[in-house]
Amino acid sequence: MNWFREILNVAISGLTARKVRTLLIMLGPVLGAAGIVAAVGLNESAKGDVRQTLERLGTNLIVASADGSFSAGQAPTLPEDAVERAMYVSTVDRVAGITEIGSLIVLPSQGGKDFFRTIPIPVLTSDQTLLDVLDAKMLHGRFINGADENNIFRSAVIGQDLANDYQYLPGEVRTIDVDGETYGIVGVLENVDLVPKLDTAVIIPKSAAEEDFDVEQKPTTLYVRATEGNVDSTAEALPMAINLGGDEAVTVAVPSDLLEAQGAVDTTLRNILFLMGGLALLVGGVGIANVMSISVIQRSGEIGIRRALGHTKTTIALQFVLEALFVGVLGGIAGVVTGVCVIYLVSSILGWIATLNIPLFLVAGGMALIVSVIAGLYPAWKAARLEPLETLRLG
Amino acid sequence: MNSTGLKDPNPVNSRQTQLFCLNDVYRIYGEEPVAVHALDGVSLDIHSGDFMAIIGPSGSGKSTLLGLLGCLDLPSRGSIKVSGTEVTELDDGARSRLRGDSIGFVFQQFHLIPHLTALGNVATALLYRDLTKSEINQRALQALDTVGLAERHDHRPVQLSGGEQQRVALARAIVTDPLMILADEPTGALDTKNAKMVMDIFKNLQGQNRAVVLVTHDLEIAEQMDRVVSMRDGKIIADDLRDERKQSLQDTFWESGSGSKLE
Numbered sequence: 001m002n003w004f005r006e007i008l009n010v011a012i013s014g015l016t017a018r019k020v021r022t023l024l025i026m027l028g029p030v031l032g033a034a035g036i037v038a039a040v041g042l043n044e045s046a047k048g049d050v051r052q053t054l055e056r057l058g059t060n061l062i063v064a065s066a067d068g069s070f071s072a073g074q075a076p077t078l079p080e081d082a083v084e085r086a087m088y089v090s091t092v093d094r095v096a097g098i099t100e101i102g103s104l105i106v107l108p109s110q111g112g113k114d115f116f117r118t119i120p121i122p123v124l125t126s127d128q129t130l131l132d133v134l135d136a137k138m139l140h141g142r143f144i145n146g147a148d149e150n151n152i153f154r155s156a157v158i159g160q161d162l163a164n165d166y167q168y169l170p171g172e173v174r175t176i177d178v179d180g181e182t183y184g185i186v187g188v189l190e191n192v193d194l195v196p197k198l199d200t201a202v203i204i205p206k207s208a209a210e211e212d213f214d215v216e217q218k219p220t221t222l223y224v225r226a227t228e229g230n231v232d233s234t235a236e237a238l239p240m241a242i243n244l245g246g247d248e249a250v251t252v253a254v255p256s257d258l259l260e261a262q263g264a265v266d267t268t269l270r271n272i273l274f275l276m277g278g279l280a281l282l283v284g285g286v287g288i289a290n291v292m293s294i295s296v297i298q299r300s301g302e303i304g305i306r307r308a309l310g311h312t313k314t315t316i317a318l319q320f321v322l323e324a325l326f327v328g329v330l331g332g333i334a335g336v337v338t339g340v341c342v343i344y345l346v347s348s349i350l351g352w353i354a355t356l357n358i359p360l361f362l363v364a365g366g367m368a369l370i371v372s373v374i375a376g377l378y379p380a381w382k383a384a385r386l387e388p389l390e391t392l393r394l395g
Numbered sequence: 396m397n398s399t400g401l402k403d404p405n406p407v408n409s410r411q412t413q414l415f416c417l418n419d420v421y422r423i424y425g426e427e428p429v430a431v432h433a434l435d436g437v438s439l440d441i442h443s444g445d446f447m448a449i450i451g452p453s454g455s456g457k458s459t460l461l462g463l464l465g466c467l468d469l470p471s472r473g474s475i476k477v478s479g480t481e482v483t484e485l486d487d488g489a490r491s492r493l494r495g496d497s498i499g500f501v502f503q504q505f506h507l508i509p510h511l512t513a514l515g516n517v518a519t520a521l522l523y524r525d526l527t528k529s530e531i532n533q534r535a536l537q538a539l540d541t542v543g544l545a546e547r548h549d550h551r552p553v554q555l556s557g558g559e560q561q562r563v564a565l566a567r568a569i570v571t572d573p574l575m576i577l578a579d580e581p582t583g584a585l586d587t588k589n590a591k592m593v594m595d596i597f598k599n600l601q602g603q604n605r606a607v608v609l610v611t612h613d614l615e616i617a618e619q620m621d622r623v624v625s626m627r628d629g630k631i632i633a634d635d636l637r638d639e640r641k642q643s644l645q646d647t648f649w650e651s652g653s654g655s656k657l658e
């Protein structure tokens with residue numbers, strides 16, 4: 001144990017005696033490890049907000065839509081009791097249906113009518129449970145309620161993006177023109193990440209839609225929340241449960257899959273960045289081998305005297321390998337810390353959510369260590385092979 | 396007569412312990428026909444208590460002999476025994492350990508490790524011996540005290556004069572209590588005053604049951620030694636005791652009539 005402690009001390013004193021050179025050697029692993037951590041970390045941080053949204057929204061939402069051609073200005077529909085049928089699936093937690101009404105022109109009641117005429121605005125009716133199923137929130141006002149339905153009120157809830165387009169001010173009493181009928185805006189729905197089409201939609205009571213536009217109360221789309229961990233099996237069971245062998249074709253989609261794909265780190269890009277970091281590390285390793293080889297020549301006198309004093313080739317080699325090991329350990333740690341700092345700095349500037357990949361730290365630090373030790377092997381071998389007679393210049 | 400065929404220089408040595416024994420040693424560099432015969436059948440016995448100089452002109456084989464005596468090199472042919480152990484049969488590790496245990500080196504250029512203090516330099520000789528740090532420091536400090544430098548133990552070589560650096564090197568050589576101190580021109584880089592001081596320390600080391608062997612060009616230094624081995628052309632041509640050797644020295648350095656330094 002003494003032996004190892006002594007050789008550690010010799011290696012440390014060898015490094016601390018030449019601080020500037022040690023720092024220069026260390027730059028290789030520092031830059032390499034920092035490059036790997038920062039490159040991959042920044043790539044992940046750039047996607048961090050999407051993934052955070054996913055975590056918030058959950059991944060158990062399933063969308064079941066009617067599949068088929070439009071007919072008579074009406075989107076293809078699901079059976080009228082599709083919501084009840086969906087609830088028969090034991091893994092379904094809650095369901096809300098919407099009915100999209102096609103071919104309606106929506107305009108703000110005042111100003112810019114000609115401009116807005118060109119923009120298609122989806123108009124739909126929905127179950128009152130929609131907010132609950134989508135975990136959506138109202139930005140202002142309220143959602144369509146029982147009073148609206150029962151009294152056939154011309155109330156409308158509009159999406160947040162549409163409210164912005166119409167320059168709707170919170171609390172302002174505004175109306176909206178839905179295919180010639182004037183509806184009063186009672187609330188603005190906050191953007192729904194999983195169902196972006198609601199962000200520009202107008203939602204009106206079913207009763208008013210039936211009255212004004214003669215719409216069949218058949219849902220066009222169901223939003224289904226599956227119980228935890230049963231998304232795939234639920235999605236598989238839903239079409240059969242909804243159409244029960246009928247004509248209506250049903251397609252199901254899991255929107256979080258798409259979002260997940262968007263949020264997934266670009267593997268190719270990450271691999272390229274990782275390789276670039278690795279390349280930096282490799283160049284750093286060559287630097288270590290180079291500087292340490294020169295160092296062996298410069299320290300040949302020291303090596304010679306140590307050999308004369310009885311130090312074996314093995315201890316001399318080990319001394320240099322340990323020096324390289326220290327460079328690797330310290331350089332790796334410093335590199336990871338530097339990389340983390342870069343991630344936080346860039347994320348704060350660009351408004352990303354800094355994502356730290358702890359296993360990557362170990363990989364980057366470990367690679368710095370391995371490259372440093374491998375780089376130190378040749379100089380160590382060279383040092384061990386130095387003949388003391390040649391270095392001590394006797395006689 | 397000894398194995399060299401020369402007269403035994405020190406009859407007293409027959410009662411002393413034989414430490415080093417070179418028997419018919421050859422050291423040849425390169426291969427024929429361009430081979431250099433640096434040592435050509437050298438035999439030499441070194442006993443405890445020997446206070447000995449190896450002298451000879453450049454190219455006589457002194458350095459080669461020093462390398463072999465110091466177990467820093469191996470002969471092309473012949474036998475080298477240190478306390479009865481055949482050096483040529485040892486691997487590098489065993490030879491290094493034997494060197495560390497048996498031989499203390501002093502060099503003309505001191506060869507101190509620049510980033511270590513005087514104490515650290517001396518302590519370097521005690522590493523890898525399963526000693527505790529305090530034992531190492533205590534022994535190193537003791538050795539520095541022997542050469543009168545205990546108070547300067549925390550100075551680095553650059554803060555010491557040439558004479559002091561050589562005394563630190565001497566402390567490093569004796570700290571392991573070796574069988575032989577092997578010094579290569581130990582006063583070569585020193586002024587007269589410091590050279591005398593270093594030689595006085597060597598003389599004090601004499602008689603401590605170890606051999607002191609100096610390789611030198613300097614006749615004045617050689618004259619202070621009890622035994623002088625003269626070399627020429629890779630051979631030992633004389634191995635004399637103090638009283639017998641004046642004429643022999645002059646014979647050896649026929650070129651150096653004008654001064655005491657033999658080149």
